[in-house]
Amino acid sequence: xxxxxxxxxxxxxxxxxxxxxxxxxxxxxxxxxxxxxxxxxxxxxxxxxxxxxxxxxxxxxxxxxxxxxxxxxxxxxxxxxxxxxxxxxxxxxxxxxxxxxxxxxxxxxxxxxxxxxxxxxxxxxxxxxxxxxxxxxxxxxxxxxxxxxxxxxxxxxxxxxxxxxxxxxxxxxxxxxxxxxxxxxxxxxxxxxxxxxxxxxxxxxxxxxxxxxxxxxxxxxxxxxxxxxxxxxxxxxxxxxxxxxxxxxxxxx
Amino acid sequence: xxxxxxxxxxxxxxxxxxxxxxxxxxxxxxxxxxxxxxxxxxxxxxxxxxxxxxxxxxx
Amino acid sequence: xxxxxxxxxxxxxxxxxxxxxxxxxxxxxxxxxxxxxxxxxxxxxxxxxxxxxxxxxxxxxxxxxxxxxxxxxxxxxxxxxxxxxxxxxxxxxxxxxxxxxxxxxxxxxxxxxxxxxxxxxxxxxxxxxxxxxxxxxxxxxxxxxxxxxxxxxxxxxxxxxxxxxxxxxxxxxxxxxxxxxxxxxxxxxxxxxxxxxxxxxxxxxxxxxxxxxxxxxxxxxxxxxxxxxxxxxxxxxxxxxxxxxxxxxxxxxxxx
Numbered sequence: 001x002x003x004x005x006x007x008x009x010x011x012x013x014x015x016x017x018x019x020x021x022x023x024x025x026x027x028x029x030x031x032x033x034x035x036x037x038x039x040x041x042x043x044x045x046x047x048x049x050x051x052x053x054x055x056x057x058x059x060x061x062x063x064x065x066x067x068x069x070x071x072x073x074x075x076x077x078x079x080x081x082x083x084x085x086x087x088x089x090x091x092x093x094x095x096x097x098x099x100x101x102x103x104x105x106x107x108x109x110x111x112x113x114x115x116x117x118x119x120x121x122x123x124x125x126x127x128x129x130x131x132x133x134x135x136x137x138x139x140x141x142x143x144x145x146x147x148x149x150x151x152x153x154x155x156x157x158x159x160x161x162x163x164x165x166x167x168x169x170x171x172x173x174x175x176x177x178x179x180x181x182x183x184x185x186x187x188x189x190x191x192x193x194x195x196x197x198x199x200x201x202x203x204x205x206x207x208x209x210x211x212x213x214x215x216x217x218x219x220x221x222x223x224x225x226x227x228x229x230x231x232x233x234x235x236x237x238x239x240x241x242x243x244x245x246x247x248x249x250x251x252x253x
Numbered sequence: 254x255x256x257x258x259x260x261x262x263x264x265x266x267x268x269x270x271x272x273x274x275x276x277x278x279x280x281x282x283x284x285x286x287x288x289x290x291x292x293x294x295x296x297x298x299x300x301x302x303x304x305x306x307x308x309x310x311x312x
Numbered sequence: 313x314x315x316x317x318x319x320x321x322x323x324x325x326x327x328x329x330x331x332x333x334x335x336x337x338x339x340x341x342x343x344x345x346x347x348x349x350x351x352x353x354x355x356x357x358x359x360x361x362x363x364x365x366x367x368x369x370x371x372x373x374x375x376x377x378x379x380x381x382x383x384x385x386x387x388x389x390x391x392x393x394x395x396x397x398x399x400x401x402x403x404x405x406x407x408x409x410x411x412x413x414x415x416x417x418x419x420x421x422x423x424x425x426x427x428x429x430x431x432x433x434x435x436x437x438x439x440x441x442x443x444x445x446x447x448x449x450x451x452x453x454x455x456x457x458x459x460x461x462x463x464x465x466x467x468x469x470x471x472x473x474x475x476x477x478x479x480x481x482x483x484x485x486x487x488x489x490x491x492x493x494x495x496x497x498x499x500x501x502x503x504x505x506x507x508x509x510x511x512x513x514x515x516x517x518x519x520x521x522x523x524x525x526x527x528x529x530x531x532x533x534x535x536x537x538x539x540x541x542x543x544x545x546x547x548x549x550x551x552x553x554x555x556x557x558x559x560x561x562x563x564x565x566x567x568x
């Protein structure tokens with residue numbers, strides 16, 4: 001833990017010299033976030049595995065949809081398929097992000113530092129969010145390439161960015177809390193899936209309806225899009241607030 | 254019964270088995286749970302008696 | 313399990329609640345059976361689709377089909393509400409546990425969630441039969457059905473989580489946190505039909521619900537009957553679990 005830049009000074013709780021400034025919560029947050037990002041950039045392990053996994057899921061979709069007739073409207077299913085992809089990829093990523101910590105005992109080390117435990121949650125959730133967004137940026141063009149080139153999505157297609165953002169924030173937030181819980185149980189990956197999917201369902205529903213609305217287009221797009229986005233946003237706020245408050249109990253157990 | 258009355262009451266007989274079935278299922282579920290708990294209670298009480306005997310013998 | 317310095321009062325088996333529990337169970341069962349009998353006899357039936365022609369029945373002009381299947385409502389809704397109330401207690405005991413770290417609250421939470429699961433299964437069963445009769449299908453992706461299914465999956469996940477952890481304090485903490493999160497789904501479940509209109513689940517609890525008095529009375533009978541049954545089941549199961557805990561503690565004592 002002495003390698004963490006900026007954190008070494010804070011282990012001396014109350015310093016007598018005025019020159020040593022006690023790091024603030026934001027400082028802790030940035031340090032933890034930098035730790036995760038640095039580790040990822042060195043190994044690129046999570047990004048590559050999540051990226052390849054998404055590609056493989058796309059190929060499975062290809063096999064699943066291979067027998068559909070030519071009149072099959074891929075535009076209507078596209079939103080749903082995209083979110084299936086995101087859910088399963090995020091399950092993979094959430095598990096791996098915490099398994100690193102557990103294997104190398106980083107978690108105990110971080111807990112030794114006198115910081116607000118919810119900062120750990122924020123840092124972990126932010127790094128998960130960034131990784132998921134990176135994977136989504138890689139995957140959306142691939143998805144388009146595989147499935148949507150035969151038809152033209154509506155011109156509102158660019159608005160897909162917002163449901164993706166809101167949804168991924170929710171997934172990262174609640175997923176971080178749940179992966180902290182399940183990393184200490186038997187059957188870690190399956191347990192995460194069992195707990196995660198029911199919890200994420202309202203968010204998933206809202207994001208799929210918003211995404212499908214912008215892919216399909218038409219005159220009712222905004223009628224579906226805006227309420228769905230509001231629902232997803234509201235759900236995000238509730239869940240992240242809850243996770244923030246409850247994270248202290250989870251990580252100290 | 255004329256035809257209108259027949260039509261008014263037409264859904265009742267087909268519906269009756271479902272209503273009775275719903276009530277029966279609910280009661281069955283609750284009853285099964287009560288059974289499980291009571292059987293467990295009897296078993297635990299027996300264990301408790303044995304243990305109390307052992308404790309009395311020890312003291 | 314004794315009182316701490318702050319004198320936290322711990323729920324315990326025995327005492328006044330346990331004495332009234334069998335009475336509550338009997339009363340609840342009687343009320344529910346009374347409700348069942350009344351649905352077939354006295355309660356006025358809900359009108360359904362219109363028919364051609366009008367008839368004089370009792371003292372009313374009736375021009376719609378009279379639905380008996382609506383009477384499943386008198387059991388389905390109380391059982392559903394009982395399950396949601398039970399989950400509220402799960403969250404309450406979860407919060408109490410996280411505040412005090414007393415294992416007794418974790419026991420209470422586990423028992424209450426079990427009762428909630430029993431009532432959820434009852435709700436799904438009765439709802440299933442109602443759907444089958446009304447619409448001829450076994451399932452419809454309808455907002456309230458889906459959110460309630462999610463609730464059931466969350467409660468099942470609660471128990472799977474409890475099973476997967478060995479350390480008691482960790483298990484209790486994680487279960488408490490998950491119970492609190494599960495409770496967030498309950499208001500969503502309840503309010504969803506007010507937000508997304510649904511043909512299968514109309515909004516019933518309004519001030520102008522338009523339920524005539526005799527149906528309202530019947531509904532209240534069944535409602536209080538089910539609540540009493542839920543309470544009695546909780547006390548019964550709690551007594552059994554507490555006894556088992558004491559047996560385990562005695563065994564440990566004897567082994568020393």
